[in-house]
Amino acid sequence: MNSLTTPILELRHVSRQFGTQHVLRDISLAVHPGETLVIIGESGCGKSVTMKLLMALLKPTSGEVLWNGNPVQQLNEREISTRRLKYGYLFQGAALFDSMNVFENVAFGLRQNTNLKEDQILDIVVQRLHEVGLSEDVCGKKPAELSGGMKKRVGLARALALDPRVMFFDEPTTGLDPIMSDVINELIFRTGQRDVTNVVVTHDMRTVERIADKVIMFFPLARLDDHQEQIIFRGTKDELFACEETQVSQFVRGEAGARIEELHAA
Amino acid sequence: MPMSAPVQSRESFVHQIGRAVTSVVQLIGDIGLFSICLFSKLFRGLPSARVFVPLCFQIGVRSVSVIMITGGFIGMVMAVQSYNQFRLMHMENRMGAMITLSIVTELGPVLAATMLSGRIGSAIAAELGTMKVTEQLEALRALGANPVQYLVVPRLLACLLMIPLLTAVADATGILSGWLFSTEALGINSFHYWHHVNQFITAWDLLSGLTKSIFFGAIIAIIACHRGFNSEGGAEGVGRAATEAFVYSFVTILVLDFFLGVFSNNLYYLIWPNPLVSG
Numbered sequence: 297m298n299s300l301t302t303p304i305l306e307l308r309h310v311s312r313q314f315g316t317q318h319v320l321r322d323i324s325l326a327v328h329p330g331e332t333l334v335i336i337g338e339s340g341c342g343k344s345v346t347m348k349l350l351m352a353l354l355k356p357t358s359g360e361v362l363w364n365g366n367p368v369q370q371l372n373e374r375e376i377s378t379r380r381l382k383y384g385y386l387f388q389g390a391a392l393f394d395s396m397n398v399f400e401n402v403a404f405g406l407r408q409n410t411n412l413k414e415d416q417i418l419d420i421v422v423q424r425l426h427e428v429g430l431s432e433d434v435c436g437k438k439p440a441e442l443s444g445g446m447k448k449r450v451g452l453a454r455a456l457a458l459d460p461r462v463m464f465f466d467e468p469t470t471g472l473d474p475i476m477s478d479v480i481n482e483l484i485f486r487t488g489q490r491d492v493t494n495v496v497v498t499h500d501m502r503t504v505e506r507i508a509d510k511v512i513m514f515f516p517l518a519r520l521d522d523h524q525e526q527i528i529f530r531g532t533k534d535e536l537f538a539c540e541e542t543q544v545s546q547f548v549r550g551e552a553g554a555r556i557e558e559l560h561a562a
Numbered sequence: 563m564p565m566s567a568p569v570q571s572r573e574s575f576v577h578q579i580g581r582a583v584t585s586v587v588q589l590i591g592d593i594g595l596f597s598i599c600l601f602s603k604l605f606r607g608l609p610s611a612r613v614f615v616p617l618c619f620q621i622g623v624r625s626v627s628v629i630m631i632t633g634g635f636i637g638m639v640m641a642v643q644s645y646n647q648f649r650l651m652h653m654e655n656r657m658g659a660m661i662t663l664s665i666v667t668e669l670g671p672v673l674a675a676t677m678l679s680g681r682i683g684s685a686i687a688a689e690l691g692t693m694k695v696t697e698q699l700e701a702l703r704a705l706g707a708n709p710v711q712y713l714v715v716p717r718l719l720a721c722l723l724m725i726p727l728l729t730a731v732a733d734a735t736g737i738l739s740g741w742l743f744s745t746e747a748l749g750i751n752s753f754h755y756w757h758h759v760n761q762f763i764t765a766w767d768l769l770s771g772l773t774k775s776i777f778f779g780a781i782i783a784i785i786a787c788h789r790g791f792n793s794e795g796g797a798e799g800v801g802r803a804a805t806e807a808f809v810y811s812f813v814t815i816l817v818l819d820f821f822l823g824v825f826s827n828n829l830y831y832l833i834w835p836n837p838l839v840s841g
Contacts, residue, residue: 353700373708381706391701394692405705454705 302365304329304462304493305350310359312345318517319345321526323359325512327462332484332494334504334533336547337514342526343497344388346514347464350495351383352376381409384455388466390447392439398425398450399435405458424453428483445476452483463487465496469503481506501548508533513544596788600714609716617716621682622724626731632677633732636669637661637740645748654748658755659762661740666733666763666771672819674732675778678725679811683786686717687807690790691800699791709791718783725779726772733771770826777822778815785811 303326312320319342327333327350335343348354349361352368361368363379371379392401402421406412412420422432428449439447448468455463465484469477477500485507488494496507504511513529513536520526529536529544539545546553608614640661648654690713693699699709737759744750786807793803 348700351704353703377703377706377708380704383704385701385704387697387701389696391697393698393701394696395689404707409706458705 301328303327303362304364305495306360306362306365307346307349307356308360308362310349310356310361312342312349312354312357320349320356321517323526325527325530327493327495329461329493330491331509332488332496332507333510333512334496334498334508335512335514336498336504338516338547339499341514341516343514344466347385347466347495347497351385351464352380353385381405381458382460383462383464384458384460385464386448386451386455386466386468388470390439390451392442392447392450392454394439396438397435398430398437398439398442401439401450402454402457404454409458420457421453424457425450427456427486428453429479445472445479448472448476448480449483452480456487460492462493462495465494465498467497467499469498469500477502501550504533504536508536511536513547515543592792593784593788596791597784599710600718600784600787603708603711603715604718606711609712609719613712613716614720617720618724620685621717621720622727625678625681625724625728628677628681629674629728629732630735632673633665633670633735634739636665636673636732637736637738638743640664640669640736641740641743641748645744654750655754656758657744657750658741659758661744662737662759662763663767665736665740666768668771668819668823670733670736671729671771671774671778672815674729675725675775675782675815676812678728678778679782679786679815680808682721683782683807683811684804686783686786687790687793688800688804690787691793691803694791694793695796695799714783714787714791717787718780721779721783722776723779725782726775729772729775729778733768766830770830773826774819774822777818781814781818782811785814 305327307323307325310320310323311318323342323346325333325346335346337343345354349356352361352363355369368376392398393404396404399418399421402424403417406417406420421435425432425434430446430449430453434442434446434450439450442450452468463484468480468484472480481503484494484496484503488507494507496503498504509532511529511531511533512527514526515524515528517526529539529541531539536544537548539548542553641657644657644660645654648657648660690699693713699713702709702712741752741755744755745752789803789807789810793799795802
């Protein structure tokens with residue numbers, strides 16, 4: 297939370313393009329230990345790409361990604377892989393392994409990276425499932441047999457299995473009903489209480505209200521002029537909800553504004 | 563202006579050819595780099611039995627029936643097609659040698675590999691493609707596993723182990739069905755049939771066919787995994803990856819079969835310069 301400490305994660309002047317399509321331009325941001333950073337913005341503005349860059353699942357086209365002040369580009373693949381174990385990632389669609397049941401999914405990271413015995417792994421898996429509100433009865437189920445909310449919770453249990461210091465949540469409440477969204481928000485909030493640093497990408501203002509310490513808002517590059525910054529808001533959640541800047545306030549209130557006029561013109 | 567139109571059209575055509583050639587070269591290079599990455603991971607430890615055994619079951623045991631049907635009909639078709647020609651020369655008793663030689667050196671390995679590239683290659687590409695588009699490959703990396711090490715190495719090893727065994731099954735079924743049809747339906751003497759098989763078929767013929775199948779197994783696994791890893795764009799992309807896995811594997815198997823055939827013949831004459839030794 298203290299901006300004087302070394303950021304646990306940092307992007308410095310990062311740009312990223314896919315083929316000829318520019319998604320991020322000159323992005324700089326820092327995440328400090330223990331805080332919950334929420335990234336908001338329209339679909340396609342590069343939020344998920346930013347998370348994958350922070351996690352080193354993607355490489356930037358230009359600029360630097362730093363973990364605890366050290367450039368990731370200077371690490372080899374094996375070092376990245378080892379250090380990445382301190383980070384957990386809840387994917388948008390949970391990304392559970394279809395061929396494995398719930399137990400095998402949650403146990404995967406433990407089996408892959410530790411020398412724990414099977415009974416110890418079982419204990420940890422059951423504990424993590426309890427933490428996300430699931431009983432051990434789901435252990436034998438395949439992902440196809442789970443509801444969207446259960447998949448997200450199993451995904452969260454899998455991400456938490458290795459006791460990460462940083463958790464990434466990619467649109468954790470998308471596609472869920474309001475009750476289940478609230479459950480997921482509560483779980484993210486509790487994760488933050490465990491001295492875990494959270495980075496959350498979302499469109500859901502209730503998520504922002506419930507969990508955010510700091511908020512960043514991205515704007516799609518295609519709708520910006522060359523000289524405009526892609527991050528159009530940085531601040532606390534109170535500052536976000538009080539912000540009167542048109543693009544920010546319209547997003548927060550869910551108003552299309554000029555977009556409706558564009559539709560009529562088309 | 564009227565003069566510029568044909569020039570524009572010719573340039574465009576040349577561009578298209580250039581683009582096609584570039585993309586083929588790029589694809590070959592990309593598969594080459596993927597193979598280097600794969601072989602560098604191959605020696606970093608064997609896959610766990612928990613992963614490897616189900617793959618062998620999936621690739622090997624589940625393919626036995628289709629391979630037996632393929633091999634069985636190859637043998638019978640060979641007998642039907644060659645009978646009249648051999649009969650005209652009064653050499654029908656020697657059909658067994660021709661049928662068996664064709665099966666063990668060419669038809670068994672190539673048709674089994676073709677069938678398996680359709681069955682296994684497409685399935686692998688579709689499975690890995692689905693994992694790619696649903697972010698499961700990134701989830702593997704996030705959990706400290708290398709997707710090539712965890713997914714591709716076991717599939718390559720399973721194909722290397724299972725496809726030669728399946729080819730041996732196809733060979734055996736083809737030889738037996740060819741013998742059964744020749745003796746029971748075409749009236750060829752069983753003693754003469756096997757006598758000529760024994761006289762003309764050498765261990766070299768059998769082994770050269772099985773050796774080919776090891777290469778075909780590697781091709782099927784590498785191309786299928788490569789297409790799966792590079793699939794994009796949801797269900798349509800996964801479907802495209804499965805189709806490409808089959809088509810690219812099939813073409814590569816045919817090209818490789820030719821070069822392996824040439825290499826095998828040259829090696830044979832290098833070791834046994836007198837061709838009569840083989841007869």
